[in-house]
Amino acid sequence: xxxxxxxxxxxxxxxxxxxxxxxxxxxxxxxxxxxxxxxxxxxxxxxxxxxxxxxxxxxxxxxxxxxxxxxxxxxxxxxxxxxxxxxxxxxxxxxxxxxxxxxxxxxxxxxxxxxxxxxxxxxxxxxxxxxxxxxxxxxxxxxxxxxxxxxxxxxxxxxxxxxxxxxxxxxxxxxxxxxxxxxxxxxxxxxxxxxxxxxxxxxxxxxxxxxxxxxxxxxxxxxxxxxxxxxxxxxxxxxxxxxxxxxxxxxxxxxxxxxxxxxxxxxxxxxxxxxxxxxxxxxxxxxxxxxxxxxxxxxxxxxxxxxxx
Ligand code: NDP
Ligand code: OXD
Numbered sequence: 609x610x611x612x613x614x615x616x617x618x619x620x621x622x623x624x625x626x627x628x629x630x631x632x633x634x635x636x637x638x639x640x641x642x643x644x645x646x647x648x649x650x651x652x653x654x655x656x657x658x659x660x661x662x663x664x665x666x667x668x669x670x671x672x673x674x675x676x677x678x679x680x681x682x683x684x685x686x687x688x689x690x691x692x693x694x695x696x697x698x699x700x701x702x703x704x705x706x707x708x709x710x711x712x713x714x715x716x717x718x719x720x721x722x723x724x725x726x727x728x729x730x731x732x733x734x735x736x737x738x739x740x741x742x743x744x745x746x747x748x749x750x751x752x753x754x755x756x757x758x759x760x761x762x763x764x765x766x767x768x769x770x771x772x773x774x775x776x777x778x779x780x781x782x783x784x785x786x787x788x789x790x791x792x793x794x795x796x797x798x799x800x801x802x803x804x805x806x807x808x809x810x811x812x813x814x815x816x817x818x819x820x821x822x823x824x825x826x827x828x829x830x831x832x833x834x835x836x837x838x839x840x841x842x843x844x845x846x847x848x849x850x851x852x853x854x855x856x857x858x859x860x861x862x863x864x865x866x867x868x869x870x871x872x873x874x875x876x877x878x879x880x881x882x883x884x885x886x887x888x889x890x891x892x893x894x895x896x897x898x899x900x901x902x903x904x905x906x907x908x909x910x911x912x913x914x915x916x917x
Pocket of ligand 1: 674675676677700704747748749750751752753770771772773774785802803804805806808809830831832856857880881882883884917
C-alpha cells in the first residue's frame, strides 16, 4: 500500500512532507520520483496530467486534494470503477465565505471603481449601497454555498439560494430545480456561483441567465471557469445590463495574457485562490480514508459518480 501525490504545481513537496509529518510510517511518493507503481493504492491528486492515473494497476481510490472533482471526470483515462473522494473542510468552507463577503463589500462600497479612478487621478464620488438593501443569490447550497449563505444573512444581507434538491437554511429563501431558476434570478442583485462543474451546470452563466437578472446585477464566479460563457459575460457588461463581475476561476488557468478579461474595466480578477486546501487541516481526513481503504470501510466524502460531484 502506498500513496502517490500527483499535481503539477510547486506544492507537491509540501503535501508530501505534510503527510509524512502526520504519519511518519506512511509510504508516500511524488509522482515525479522513482516509486513502485504496483504498490500504490491511493492517488492524492490536483489537476493531474491526463493519463497519469492509468499507470497504477492496483489503485483503489482517487482522492482529490480540493473540493472540486470535475478535472477527474474530464480525464477519460482515469479508472472508472474505484471511489473518488473530495475534501470537505472547515477552513476551505469559511475561507470561501470570507472571500465572497470581501468581494461583495468591495463592490457595494465602490472600491473597485475607486481603484480604477485612482489610476487616472480621477476624483469622483459614487453612491454606495447598504448591506440590508442588497439581495445576494447563491447558486449551489452545498458545503461552501450553505455556509456562505448563512454567514451573509448574519452580516445583514437578504440572501437566497438555488440548488438541485430543496434546502432549508435559516433566513435564506431557497429555490430548487430548473423550474425555479428564473424566479431566483429575477430577484438576485449579486449572483454567486458555487456550483460543481458537471454536464448539467457547464456554461450555465450565459446570456440567457444574465438576461433574467435585474439590470445592474453583479456576478461572482468562484466555482469553475467552465460555468461561464466568457463572450456572453463581456457582452452583458458592455451593454450595461451587468454592473460588473469578480472572477476567481477561468477556462484556462493561468488565464492567457491576451484574454479580454485582463483589461476589462468592469472585471475584477483573482487567481483561483478564493479558498485553498490547508494541509494541516485536511491531511487527517486523507489519512483516515487511507486507513479505511486498507480496512475495507466506507470512505469519507465520497463523490457520487452518477451526479458528477
Ligand atoms: P457541494 O457538492 O457540497 O455542493 C454543490 C451544490 O451545488 C449542492 O447544493 C448541489 O445541490 C448544487 N448543484 C449541483 N448540481 C446542480 C444543478 N444541476 N442544479 C442546481 N444545483 C446544483 O460542493 P462544494 O460546496 O464543496 O463546492 C462547490 C464548488 O466550489 C466545487 O465543486 C469547486 O468547483 C468550487 N470551489 C472553488 C474554490 C476556489 O478557490 N475558487 C475552492 C473550493 C471549491 P444538492 O445539494 O441538491 O446536491
Ligand atoms: C477546489 C478548488 O476545488 O480549490 O478545492 O478549486
